[in-house]
Amino acid sequence: MKITDRITYPSPRLAFSAIKVPWTVTKTVGEYYTTGTIYTKTDPEFENSVVKNVTVAVLASLAVAASVSDAKLMPYPMYSMFKSQKGKGAAKDMPGFGETVDGDKEFLWVVKPSKAKYAILYLHGGGYSFPLAPAQLIGMMGVWWALSPDKRENLAIAVLDYHLTTYRHYYPTQIFETIEAYRKLTAQGYEVILLGDSCGTNLALAAARFAAYPEEAKNHFSEYTQFNWDFLPLQPVKYLILLAPWILPTCAAKPYPGVNHKGEFVALSINEKGWDYIKNLDRAKVTPFVEFNSTNYKDHWAEVPAFNGNGSVLYIYGEREYFRESQESFAKEVGHNNFTSLMQPGGIHDCLFVAEVLDLKSSKGQRRMIAGEHRKKYNFGAIADYLEDILP
Numbered sequence: 510m511k512i513t514d515r516i517t518y519p520s521p522r523l524a525f526s527a528i529k530v531p532w533t534v535t536k537t538v539g540e541y542y543t544t545g546t547i548y549t550k551t552d553p554e555f556e557n558s559v560v561k562n563v564t565v566a567v568l569a570s571l572a573v574a575a576s577v578s579d580a581k582l583m584p585y586p587m588y589s590m591f592k593s594q595k596g597k598g599a600a601k602d603m604p605g606f607g608e609t610v611d612g613d614k615e616f617l618w619v620v621k622p623s624k625a626k627y628a629i630l631y632l633h634g635g636g637y638s639f640p641l642a643p644a645q646l647i648g649m650m651g652v653w654w655a656l657s658p659d660k661r662e663n664l665a666i667a668v669l670d671y672h673l674t675t676y677r678h679y680y681p682t683q684i685f686e687t688i689e690a691y692r693k694l695t696a697q698g699y700e701v702i703l704l705g706d707s708c709g710t711n712l713a714l715a716a717a718r719f720a721a722y723p724e725e726a727k728n729h730f731s732e733y734t735q736f737n738w739d740f741l742p743l744q745p746v747k748y749l750i751l752l753a754p755w756i757l758p759t760c761a762a763k764p765y766p767g768v769n770h771k772g773e774f775v776a777l778s779i780n781e782k783g784w785d786y787i788k789n790l791d792r793a794k795v796t797p798f799v800e801f802n803s804t805n806y807k808d809h810w811a812e813v814p815a816f817n818g819n820g821s822v823l824y825i826y827g828e829r830e831y832f833r834e835s836q837e838s839f840a841k842e843v844g845h846n847n848f849t850s851l852m853q854p855g856g857i858h859d860c861l862f863v864a865e866v867l868d869l870k871s872s873k874g875q876r877r878m879i880a881g882e883h884r885k886k887y888n889f890g891a892i893a894d895y896l897e898d899i900l901p
Contacts, residue, residue, distance in 0.1 A: 517581040526574035530567055537566040547771045551829060551855030554864050554886065561867050566772060568863065573776040577638045577785055580675040585640040587670045588614045598875035599650050610667050616690050619649050619666040627900055628665040628699035630691055634707025634753070634859055636782035637683060638675045641668065645706070648866045652704075655884040655893040660900045667694065671712070679788035680795060685736045687716045688743070695744040702899070704750040704892075706859050708782075711755045715798045717746040721812040729798065746813060747820030748899060750892060753859040754826060756839045757802045758783025759792060762831030770829055774858040777831060802835055802842075810843050818846035823895040825888060827856025849895065853887050861888035 519527065540546045541559045548555035548562050555562050584590055591607035600606045605621025619631070631649050633641045649666055656664065671686045672678035694701045705713035719726040720743040727740045761780045764770055787795050796803045804810065814820035824844070826836040833852075840850045853860055865886045869878045883889050 517578055519582065520574075520576040520579050522574040522576060523571065523579050526570050529570065533567050533570050534563055537563045547769065548855075548857075548864075551769070552853075552857075552860070552864075553855075554860070558868075561864060564867055565774075565857075565864055569772050569774050569857070572774050575639075577636075577675050577782060580635070580639040580673065583640050583642065585673075586615060587617065587641045587646070587668070590641070590643060590646060591617055594646065598872060599654060599878045602879065603650065603653065605665070610690070611693055613693075615670040615686075616693070617668055617670070619646070619668055620653050621665045621667075622662045625663050625665040626698070626700060627663055627702060628667060628694050628697075629702045629704045629750075630687075630694055631666060631668040632671070632687060632703065632705040632709035632712045633668065634705070634709045634755070634862070635673075636755075636779065637708050637758075637786040638673055638782050640673060641670060642862070644862050644866045644870075647869050648862045651866060651869055651878055651883055651889055652892055652896075654878045655881060655889045656896060656900075657881075660897050663900045664896065665699065674782070674785045674788070680786050680790060680799070681730060681733055681736070683712055683786075684715050684719065684730070684798065685733075685738065687712055688719055689739075691716055691720070692739065692743060700747065701744070702748040702750065702896075703746055704752070706752040706862060708755050708758070708786075710751040710753070711758060711799065711801070713746075713749060713751065714756075714801055717749060717813050717815060718798060718809065719743070720745050721814070722809075725797070729794075746815050749815045749820075749822045749824075750895065751822065751824045752826075752861060752888065753830065753832070754824065754836050754839065755779075755783075755832060756835045757800055758786060759800065760802075760835070763834065764831065765829075765833045768829055768833070770831055772857060773829060773831055774863055775831055779831075802838055804842075806843050806845065816843050816846065816848070821847035821895075821899070822849065823891065824848065824850045825853060825891060826851075827853045827858060827860055829855060830858045832858065851891055856887070861886075861892075865889060 546562045594600050595607040603620040605618040608618045610616040633645050669690045671683045703713040810816040
């Protein structure tokens with residue numbers, strides 16, 4: 510990546526939103542101490558913390574205003590983020606933290622216990638345009654610490670720093686990189702659990718189909734000759750953890766009847782990022798690996814162990830998400846076997862990484878993480894329960 514690729518200025522929309530931050534702060538504080546904020550009224554996670562309410566209100570106002578070019582303002586690649594965290598707080602007691610997977614600086618271990626037989630491959634959200642955020646790294650650390658000590662020692666976690674549309678890497682770049690990463694982990698003997706949030710779920714689902722439908726994958730992806738595809742058989746995906754799923758990237762998000770979406774973390778125009786992902790390609794042609802509301806169980810998912818009863822799925826979405834209709838439609842179509850679908854009461858998009866991690870960033874929060882106190886939070890608790898059912 511050239512240094513000139515990183516030179517940028519905030520988009521006009523983001524700049525205007527930033528100017529309004531003082532007003533957002535003042536308004537949120539006032540509501541918190543009087544009528545209550547939209548967050549305190551809907552989600553217990555926001556009770557008793559004016560800081561959390563203000564932080565999420567500000568982040569949400571900036572997030573819905575951000576364009577693809579604004580992603581260049583974020584730290585990237587992730588290697589430096591790991592380097593700054595290594596040896597500190599909870600990371601200090603996480604074996605292998607920040608080490609590369611097979612020498613690849615774009616594929617790093619969050620934790621690698623020596624006796625682990627299972628590994629999470631984490632695929633981060635961000636509309637295919639934003640890089641791994643510090644909150645997402647903290648969140649994955651929290652997933653590991655939420656487990657009981659004996660279960661924890663059997664689980665490794667790796668995160669893939671896949672290339673972004675912001676830097677002109679479009680479909681199917683991210684799928685190619687995910688398959689390569691998945692193959693590396695399975696070659697090391699791990700039973701791999703795919704965990705994604707937001708667009709990371711879209712990527713995880715594409716990878717699950719790639720592994721389960723090799724002939725279809727070969728016929729489709731072999732046309733993209735700029736990639737050195739390996740179409741040898743892959744270990745099928747048995748376990749999926751899908752958080753705030755982004756099922757239909759090129760279609761605009763829309764309000765759910767009777768739901769107050771105030772303070773939501775995505776814009777209705779989020780499909781702009783979805784169209785940027787498939788960049789000038791025929792939407793119908795890529796649909797089986799991108800637009801999952803246009804798929805059906807019999808033709809597209811029946812061979813995936815995670816869906817057909819030979820594995821399992823944990824599927825979490827928020828009550829107040831703009832994606833809710835799409836999320837529930839997909840769950841209804843594919844959720845027949847060992848499919849745990851949870852709607853977080855009052856939850857906004859990607860609540861684990863937007864809200865639940867805020868208590869875990871400080872030194873005090875890291876100590877609480879090590880003690881496992883965060884397991885009582887909605888998403889951390891549900892993920893820990895699911896993983897402990899899987900792990901021997």
